[in-house]
Amino acid sequence: MTESAAPNVATREPILTARNLVKTFGRVVGLDGVSLDLYPGEVLAIIGDNGAGKSTLIKCLTGAEVPDSGELTVSGQPVHFKRPQDARVHGIETVYQNLAVSPALDVASNLFLGREERRAGILGSVFRMLDTKGMRLKAKQELTRLGISTLQDVTVPVENLSGGQRQAVAVARAAAFGSKVVVLDEPTAALGVRESNQVLQLVRDLRDRGLPVILISHNMPHVFDVADRIHIQRLGKCAATITPQSHNMTDAVAIMTGAATA
Amino acid sequence: MTESAAPNVATREPILTARNLVKTFGRVVGLDGVSLDLYPGEVLAIIGDNGAGKSTLIKCLTGAEVPDSGELTVSGQPVHFKRPQDARVHGIETVYQNLAVSPALDVASNLFLGREERRAGILGSVFRMLDTKGMRLKAKQELTRLGISTLQDVTVPVENLSGGQRQAVAVARAAAFGSKVVVLDEPTAALGVRESNQVLQLVRDLRDRGLPVILISHNMPHVFDVADRIHIQRLGKCAATITPQSHNMTDAVAIMTGAATA
Amino acid sequence: MTQQQTAGPPSAGHADLAEEFLDRQTPLSRIRNILHRYPAVSPALVLLIAVVVFGLLNDRFLRVENLSLITQQVSVVGTLAIAQTLIILTAGIDLSVGAVMILSSMVVAQLAVNNGLPAPVALLAGLIVGLAAGALNGFLVTRFRLPPFIVTLGTLNIFIALTLLYSNGATVRGSAMPDLLTWTGTTFPVGPVRISTGVVVMLLLYVAIAFILGKTAWGRHVYAVGDDKEAARLAGIAVNKVLMSVYLAAGAVLAIGAWIQIGRTNAASPNAGMDLNLDSITAVVIGGTSLFGGRGSVWGTLLGALIVGVFRNGLSLAGLDVLYQTLAVGVLIILAVSIDQWIRKVKS
Amino acid sequence: MTQQQTAGPPSAGHADLAEEFLDRQTPLSRIRNILHRYPAVSPALVLLIAVVVFGLLNDRFLRVENLSLITQQVSVVGTLAIAQTLIILTAGIDLSVGAVMILSSMVVAQLAVNNGLPAPVALLAGLIVGLAAGALNGFLVTRFRLPPFIVTLGTLNIFIALTLLYSNGATVRGSAMPDLLTWTGTTFPVGPVRISTGVVVMLLLYVAIAFILGKTAWGRHVYAVGDDKEAARLAGIAVNKVLMSVYLAAGAVLAIGAWIQIGRTNAASPNAGMDLNLDSITAVVIGGTSLFGGRGSVWGTLLGALIVGVFRNGLSLAGLDVLYQTLAVGVLIILAVSIDQWIRKVKS
Amino acid sequence: GGSSTTPGASEGTSDEKVGVSLIVKTTTNPFFVSMQDGAKKAAEAENVDLKLAAGKADGDEDTQIQAIENAISKGDKGILITPNGPSVVDALKKARDAGLFVIALDTPPDPADAVDITFATDNFAAGELIGKWTAAQLDGKKATIALVDLFDDKIVSVDYNRDQGFLTGLGIDTADKKKNGDEAKTGKYTGGKGGEYEIVGNQASQGAEDGGRTAMETLLSSNPDINVVYTINEPAAAGAFEALKSAGKDKDVLVVSVDGGCTGVNNVKSGVIGATAQQYPVKMAELGVKAIVELAKTGNKPANSEGLDFFNTGVELVTDKPADGLKSITTTEATDICWGK
Numbered sequence A, B: 001m002t003e004s005a006a007p008n009v010a011t012r013e014p015i016l017t018a019r020n021l022v023k024t025f026g027r028v029v030g031l032d033g034v035s036l037d038l039y040p041g042e043v044l045a046i047i048g049d050n051g052a053g054k055s056t057l058i059k060c061l062t063g064a065e066v067p068d069s070g071e072l073t074v075s076g077q078p079v080h081f082k083r084p085q086d087a088r089v090h091g092i093e094t095v096y097q098n099l100a101v102s103p104a105l106d107v108a109s110n111l112f113l114g115r116e117e118r119r120a121g122i123l124g125s126v127f128r129m130l131d132t133k134g135m136r137l138k139a140k141q142e143l144t145r146l147g148i149s150t151l152q153d154v155t156v157p158v159e160n161l162s163g164g165q166r167q168a169v170a171v172a173r174a175a176a177f178g179s180k181v182v183v184l185d186e187p188t189a190a191l192g193v194r195e196s197n198q199v200l201q202l203v204r205d206l207r208d209r210g211l212p213v214i215l216i217s218h219n220m221p222h223v224f225d226v227a228d229r230i231h232i233q234r235l236g237k238c239a240a241t242i243t244p245q246s247h248n249m250t251d252a253v254a255i256m257t258g259a260a261t262a
Numbered sequence C, D: 001m002t003q004q005q006t007a008g009p010p011s012a013g014h015a016d017l018a019e020e021f022l023d024r025q026t027p028l029s030r031i032r033n034i035l036h037r038y039p040a041v042s043p044a045l046v047l048l049i050a051v052v053v054f055g056l057l058n059d060r061f062l063r064v065e066n067l068s069l070i071t072q073q074v075s076v077v078g079t080l081a082i083a084q085t086l087i088i089l090t091a092g093i094d095l096s097v098g099a100v101m102i103l104s105s106m107v108v109a110q111l112a113v114n115n116g117l118p119a120p121v122a123l124l125a126g127l128i129v130g131l132a133a134g135a136l137n138g139f140l141v142t143r144f145r146l147p148p149f150i151v152t153l154g155t156l157n158i159f160i161a162l163t164l165l166y167s168n169g170a171t172v173r174g175s176a177m178p179d180l181l182t183w184t185g186t187t188f189p190v191g192p193v194r195i196s197t198g199v200v201v202m203l204l205l206y207v208a209i210a211f212i213l214g215k216t217a218w219g220r221h222v223y224a225v226g227d228d229k230e231a232a233r234l235a236g237i238a239v240n241k242v243l244m245s246v247y248l249a250a251g252a253v254l255a256i257g258a259w260i261q262i263g264r265t266n267a268a269s270p271n272a273g274m275d276l277n278l279d280s281i282t283a284v285v286i287g288g289t290s291l292f293g294g295r296g297s298v299w300g301t302l303l304g305a306l307i308v309g310v311f312r313n314g315l316s317l318a319g320l321d322v323l324y325q326t327l328a329v330g331v332l333i334i335l336a337v338s339i340d341q342w343i344r345k346v347k348s
Numbered sequence E: 001g002g003s004s005t006t007p008g009a010s011e012g013t014s015d016e017k018v019g020v021s022l023i024v025k026t027t028t029n030p031f032f033v034s035m036q037d038g039a040k041k042a043a044e045a046e047n048v049d050l051k052l053a054a055g056k057a058d059g060d061e062d063t064q065i066q067a068i069e070n071a072i073s074k075g076d077k078g079i080l081i082t083p084n085g086p087s088v089v090d091a092l093k094k095a096r097d098a099g100l101f102v103i104a105l106d107t108p109p110d111p112a113d114a115v116d117i118t119f120a121t122d123n124f125a126a127g128e129l130i131g132k133w134t135a136a137q138l139d140g141k142k143a144t145i146a147l148v149d150l151f152d153d154k155i156v157s158v159d160y161n162r163d164q165g166f167l168t169g170l171g172i173d174t175a176d177k178k179k180n181g182d183e184a185k186t187g188k189y190t191g192g193k194g195g196e197y198e199i200v201g202n203q204a205s206q207g208a209e210d211g212g213r214t215a216m217e218t219l220l221s222s223n224p225d226i227n228v229v230y231t232i233n234e235p236a237a238a239g240a241f242e243a244l245k246s247a248g249k250d251k252d253v254l255v256v257s258v259d260g261g262c263t264g265v266n267n268v269k270s271g272v273i274g275a276t277a278q279q280y281p282v283k284m285a286e287l288g289v290k291a292i293v294e295l296a297k298t299g300n301k302p303a304n305s306e307g308l309d310f311f312n313t314g315v316e317l318v319t320d321k322p323a324d325g326l327k328s329i330t331t332t333e334a335t336d337i338c339w340g341k
């Protein structure tokens, strides 16, 4: 069905599929029957107005919210994510819009939160001692790789970072550990020009390594720059799925705002 | 001294000036001797890498942080802002990057926080009763004016809003009450295309009403679209003050990243 | 632009698939929505259940005299819990409420009885004591940015010591006091019941504070400060002024509590109600106010105080021995809040 | 591109104007940086000041026997405060620490004395009691999402009642117990001093818990959960498992506390230390751990416990009347934390 | 609960159980546990429906007040109470106004006529006994005295009666007999051979182990030469002894107390306590229950003991080091009649 939209993925099996996801909050409709397919090695952008349900959609895909109804599969197998670590176990790494960092923990601890590395030898195996030094070193490397040059001290608590620095930490975390799917909810919202470009480059790198990426962004040039396909959310539904080839930015915005249909 | 940068303001008195502001956090330098002038009816953009000191600069201008040293004047009078309400008293309204909304309070309460309106008659004057209904109505109007159409219920606690909706609330607050200067720290970071355009339009409207605006943004097209002058922060200092006429985007980014000097 | 297939089903108007999940659709969820909007409704239901159950266990429980007794038994802790609610709403905690009340009551009683001051003057002095105590707490919290827990732990000791030094450990009997001081202990008939004046005073305080918290700018600022202090500061609220006024208001409420306490026990005793601190916090928390500040209501607190009072009285009327009463109170407190949570179905 | 004037002064290298404000430049601010990095240093300084002052006030204070006595006096509350620190780090609070300890100690003593079980078996039973109590608290907190304050308030009553029902209010004397149970009360000579075994056990616990909190993944997760529960959940941490394990660990620590308590009072008594709850929280807070979770250290807690112990002992050696002691303890608690704040110069 | 309508009205038929509440000071003191047990037995025999209540700790008046009010609400005929302090008196008056009979046990309230009658130890006499014994043991040596009292924040008759009785027994002028701590801090005692004395201080113990220990530690730190320790009751004595022991002073100090529970008697036997004045809580309870039933049925009650405003349930000095001219029983004899086995 997505033949014309993404010809390059037509023959492959999707890694992640969602069918008819519904999510309500009291009287508010977050998602109203949304379906989505993610193919290996593609960048799928999700765009839409504020409150269109983009974050809710990816929360349902990654275990942060449990949908009221709908089905999910990963590599063809049905899954039920009850919590984020369920999705993580399936190799899905996510940067949430609210960043989900621990303010009082330092940068390195945040990067490795939930998958800390232990010291070699019995210090690690018996005493389960953390390899703090090693993790700090790797954290530094990862940040450098992302071009976050203003942040040299990885022992600073995250709460003391600038808005963009904080976001860089969250992105670095997902990029460092994503094994099957990487999901980024507005990863460049607070980033500077250079840092944004670095993140876009990272997205391309991930795709080139065969890892599919879901990218939420309000920045149309960015989206049209890296996306293979674009899922447009509108009022809790998927209004259309297009490609940068089939539509231009003005078309996309028109669909997003309801001025046109795909 | 800003003659070539902003010829249109050369003959007027600045509304707000800052001289040699310094701000350190422990071992971290936030601001390293930054000066700035803001003239009536101009849009002054501040750009810079993540951690360049943009937010710190405007915090010092608006009383959210007290600089270690440096002088501030408003309409030519020296001022010392110890807290945000000091700046507010001088008619300076600010949207901070971390938004500064009260999560548990509803949208209308947040909009009017700190300047609630009271009921008419003795209910208001003696019993000091709030005009809750009136404030809700006005809140709705203000949001509609900003084009935040997905947010119809102003009695929802802010914590339940989407990232962009939350930002819209913060912007609406500053826009509704700014009387002398409006300061916006990345106001469109989380906003959708349409909402962003609305905010940019709002900035233009404010300027046209003679109100100067300080706008921090990482979005170069936005900046070059609305700014009269552009203050470029780099490593805690002002690297240059340019105009969209004197430089193009590539130049600006080059100065920002240190690849060139102004 | 070319026509595209949409990934989702053909869009046929808003909220079709979601329809069945929308809360407004079912009566049950309509109730839940009400509970979300008026959080005090759910402790009220818990209270109702408790009253019905105890009524079935012992027919004396529902007699008007007994119900009136329960309100008297909670009148002091209920008043202290108002002050506690104010402080907790600002994300603080006040360990000194009991001590301030006792200090104030001793000052009132001694000034009237030993120093022969007229009753209104003595009461005014008690109010000043309450305000001074609140001012001290507030000053330390705002000026030195000390955690309220530590401040009030310190002043708790200070107030206890002052009370004992001042009173010499002696209880002042109500019979020696002017009538005005024990007026809060008098009762008046309302139909078949006798209502205690102290209870009425407490209820009036609830009405007043509920109004102020809910309907005035000050109240809104109290919530904002407790919710996110930094956000409130950036929004231009004079955080320290708000905090200071909250501590002063709490002090005034505690002075009124002292008056109620004198009437209730018909005495001013330097060692009364030292565990009123924990009891008052308990009432606040059972009433649904968050210890992290910014969320809750004073009506919830009243219900919380009544719930505990009903448990204590009901269990003892049901004929349980003291140790089993303790056990049951423990179980019931947990149960009450569980039911409350269940009714609200709060999602994390 | 045309050459532009810069609005600021000509840029002449990084951090020139800011130079003088940079903390690393002055020795004083170098100290402050150390304090930022090792927050336990500042309560340590407060402790040091207190020791010096009391030493000057009374020459007996600094005698080794007296200093050893102080450590013994804080050994029980110091141990309970470890458990309390764990819970508070997760943004909880445990009102039942004292009650769990007493229940455990009564079970140990009665099983050994009345039921004639071998001492190690009795101690094991005590450990199981501690773990079971922790499991109950943890279960209610994680499973029903009840506030820890309410849960432990409820279980506090339950454990007190169980203790009294089980013990019939009777104290078991140390003389009747096997030596192993009172072993924690024995002392051994180290140079000129006699050190109590219980104190050593407490210190070992501190070392162990400090290691676990600071150097293992579990410890980091405890901080993360207390810091921001939702963020920890989204980061893939099994929040409920972490919480449950914290309550179990606390229970185990409390069981060891029960053993120390038996040695310290040479008895197991059902009414020992009911106010240890507040004391343990006090130690934690004076030690700089935030009641809002996620920030603090167990070493701070040890210092907090010692500070209070030193105050109490020092004031009574200084010959103050007990009421003035109460007063002074109040003032000193506030002072201690003020000094601590001042040393750290924490900005909001 | 019964279905009687007017509380306290004596129209109850013989097959109807009389409802009585026993409100003790605290359930963590074996003394009161024994009292409860005694009352339960007596209640069974007398066809009384007995309900137990207690303060949360010694001195907790608020909980007792609520228990009194609940007893009225419950429709009880009578209340047995060991008052925790002066504040309960008003609630007792309410109970009597509502027609309940109120009997105090162990601790006479102030004023004594706030209840129908009190069954209690003559606490002043109890204090005098241990005071005289101490004077005899001192044998003219200087007495450095620590007084481990009950409260410092409220005035309760047992507290001043025992303390002042003890000092009187030692032969020290106590000034106001109803006030602890107003006697001269140094001077001469006249009991036994007579000699110098110094009072180190009064410390409150709340009548419990941990309170006793802290009190003793405080006293020792202000004067390590203490050689006489008076304690309000045996839980406090046990705590004080631990403090003495850890200070290495347990050998050369005379500890005296009041209670005579089996644990306490054992402590006298093993030398932890020098002498104790034995009281009889089970007897208090039995007499109390019977008296309530009698009052409910006939309106009659026993008379106060001569010269006292309460019914004296008796006291014996327990020691294995008898003093000349001072009647005492041995620990072996005392063990036969002690409570709380």
Ligand SMILES: Nc1ncnc2c1ncn2[C@@H]1O[C@H](COP(=O)(O)OP(=O)(O)OP(=O)(O)O)[C@@H](O)[C@H]1O
Pocket: A025, A026, A028, A029, A030, A048, A049, A050, A051, A052, A053, A054, A055, A056, A057, A097, A233, B150, B160, B161, B162, B163, B164, B165, B190, B191, B192
């Ligand atoms: N926890 C919640 N409780 C109540 N309503 C919620 C909750 N989370 C989301 N919503 C509502 O669901 C709708 C969709 O929100 P969502 O966060 O998915 O939007 P979004 O497309 O990500 O918007 P943005 O671009 O602003 O981030 C919004 O109307 C929002 O207010």
Ligand SMILES: Nc1ncnc2c1ncn2[C@@H]1O[C@H](COP(=O)(O)OP(=O)(O)OP(=O)(O)O)[C@@H](O)[C@H]1O
Pocket: A150, A160, A161, A162, A163, A164, A165, A190, A191, A192, B025, B026, B028, B029, B030, B048, B049, B050, B051, B052, B053, B054, B055, B056, B057, B097, B233
């Ligand atoms: N409270 C603080 N404590 C310590 N360091 C701070 C604090 N606030 C800011 N900083 C540091 O000061 C520097 C400037 O921060 P600032 O927030 O002004 O950057 P910014 O230019 O606004 O960046 P962004 O574009 O990412 O928002 C950063 O290195 C930041 O880490």
Ligand SMILES: OC[C@H]1O[C@](O)(CO)[C@@H](O)[C@@H]1O
Pocket: E029, E031, E032, E058, E106, E107, E150, E158, E206, E207, E208, E232, E233, E234, E235, E258, E259, E279
């Ligand atoms: O705490 C004082 C109380 O303790 C007792 O001595 C019992 O141990 C009672 O006679 C007295 O009332």
Ligand SMILES: [Mg+2]
Pocket: A054, A055, A056, A097, A185, B162, B163, B164
């Ligand atoms: Mg979103």
Ligand SMILES: [Mg+2]
Pocket: A162, A163, A164, B054, B055, B056, B097, B185
């Ligand atoms: Mg910024």
